[in-house]
Amino acid sequence: MAGIDVSGLGSFIRDQRDQAQMSLRQLAKAAEVSNPYLSQVERGLRKPSAEILNRIAQGLRISAETLYVQAGILSDRSGEEIVTTAIASDRTLTERQRTTLLQIYAAFQAENGASSQSNTQTKPQENE
Amino acid sequence: MAGIDVSGLGSFIRDQRDQAQMSLRQLAKAAEVSNPYLSQVERGLRKPSAEILNRIAQGLRISAETLYVQAGILSDRSGEEIVTTAIASDRTLTERQRTTLLQIYAAFQAENGASSQSNTQTKPQENE
DNA sequence: CGCTAGCGTTTGCATTTGCAAGCACTTAGG
DNA sequence: CCTAAGTGCTTGCAAATGCAAACGCTAGCG
Numbered sequence: 001m002a003g004i005d006v007s008g009l010g011s012f013i014r015d016q017r018d019q020a021q022m023s024l025r026q027l028a029k030a031a032e033v034s035n036p037y038l039s040q041v042e043r044g045l046r047k048p049s050a051e052i053l054n055r056i057a058q059g060l061r062i063s064a065e066t067l068y069v070q071a072g073i074l075s076d077r078s079g080e081e082i083v084t085t086a087i088a089s090d091r092t093l094t095e096r097q098r099t100t101l102l103q104i105y106a107a108f109q110a111e112n113g114a115s116s117q118s119n120t121q122t123k124p125q126e127n128e
Numbered sequence: 129m130a131g132i133d134v135s136g137l138g139s140f141i142r143d144q145r146d147q148a149q150m151s152l153r154q155l156a157k158a159a160e161v162s163n164p165y166l167s168q169v170e171r172g173l174r175k176p177s178a179e180i181l182n183r184i185a186q187g188l189r190i191s192a193e194t195l196y197v198q199a200g201i202l203s204d205r206s207g208e209e210i211v212t213t214a215i216a217s218d219r220t221l222t223e224r225q226r227t228t229l230l231q232i233y234a235a236f237q238a239e240n241g242a243s244s245q246s247n248t249q250t251k252p253q254e255n256e
Numbered sequence: 257c258g259c260t261a262g263c264g265t266t267t268g269c270a271t272t273t274g275c276a277a278g279c280a281c282t283t284a285g286g
Numbered sequence: 287c288c289t290a291a292g293t294g295c296t297t298g299c300a301a302a303t304g305c306a307a308a309c310g311c312t313a314g315c316g
Contacts, residue, residue, distance in 0.1 A: 004179050024294060034275045039295060046273070049303090050178040051132050054201050064201060065193070073182050073192055085191045086214040088144070089198070095147060097236045104232065108225045152264060162305045167265060177273090177303070 005072040007044035012070040014042040016060050031059025133200040135172035140198040142170040144188050159187025 017027050024042070028035035032055055040046040041056070048056070053071065057064040087093070087101050145155050152170070156163035160183055168174045169184070176184070181199065185192040215221070215229050 004182070023292080025292085036276085036295070036297090037274050040274090043295090047177070047179065049175070049273070050181060050196070050199065050201050051175070052274080053178060054131060064196075068178070068192070068196065071178065073178055083211075083214045083218050085194050086211045088147070089140075089190060089194045090211050091140075091143070092240060093236055094240070097239075098147075101229070101232065101236070104229060108221055108229070111225075112220065112222070151262080153262085164265070164267090164306085165304050168304090171265090174303070180304080 004047055005070070006041075006047050009048075009067070009071040010042045010044040013056060013060070013067075016062060017042075020060060027056070027059050031055045033059070131200065132175055133198070134169075134175050137176075137195070137199040138170045138172040141184060141188070141195070144190060145170075148188060155184070155187050159183045161187070 017024070020027075022030070024039055025035045028038045031038070033041075033052055037046065037048075037052075038056070041048050041052070053067055054064050057067045060067075083105060084102060087098055087105065090098065093101070145152070148155075150158070152167055153163045156166045159166070161169075161180055165174065165176075165180075166184070169176050169180070181195050182192050185195045188195075211233060212230060215226055215233070218226065221229070
């Protein structure tokens with residue numbers, strides 16, 4: 001199960017808030033979140049939704065991505081994974097163009113022999 | 129007042145699922161999400177939590193960041209900017225290979241006429 | 257025809273989010 | 287003393303999430 005690290009997230013938020021020298025209610029107001037709920041989030045009692053997380057990030061004036069990394073949602077990605085997912089999700093391209101680019105990219109990887117996973121748009125693999 | 133683009137997110141998920149040639153139930157199983165709920169998410173009827181979003185990203189084998197960008201949560205670089213920066217910073221490719229890929233990508237963009245129209249903004253919200 | 261297996265969707269309900277109102281405590285001042 | 291303003295925390299409760307169990311539909315096969 002890809003659980004979210006709520007306690008780590010909460011203490012991180014509280015830490016950031018302390019460093020910004022904001023009270024709980026100040027941050028709650030800036031983030032447009034109720035102060036009781038923010039209190040519970042900071043203590044790891046609640047699992048905030050994506051939207052609340054985003055608002056808290058705004059209130060703290062930090063990037064939402066930072067918060068998501070702390071929450072264990074985003075992880076560091078290899079350059080290879082970044083490229084493939086970026087191409088696969090680029091909606092300015094047609095499906096054929098995406099496939100072509102991915103094949104070329106995979107060919108380059110194979111050419112270099114520096115590949116970890118060879119995804120040539122194969123079948124959906126079974127879960128782990 | 130929801131700061132999250134649920135309909136855009138839903139259609140993006142369905143698009144990615146179609147391109148992966150997975151059925152709704154296949155993705156639901158891979159993502160460990162119930163198929164009715166996935167159906168509702170894809171149609172923009174529900175606003176999935178951060179954890180569910182993360183699981184769907186895993187099921188689709190794309191980065192969670194991509195999904196969050198589609199949901200309007202994370203800072204949006206435009207689609208083409210994501211691809212170009214991803215390619216340009218991929219150290220598993222040689223410089224010549226990077227240049228080749230970037231040229232092909234630019235050619236596809238020119239072919240589509242969708243040169244650079246979408247989002248160059250850095251502020252993800254305040255609409256509707 | 258009936259049976260099975262697949263697809264996506266609808267419905268009812270347990271669980272959870274997220275908030276308004278109020279609690280207990282501390283500090284300052286009239 | 288005791289009112290006011292600050293801190294964070296606890297308590298019900300509306301609203302939403304997310305799922306199990308259905309539904310209707312299509313296609314293949316004995």
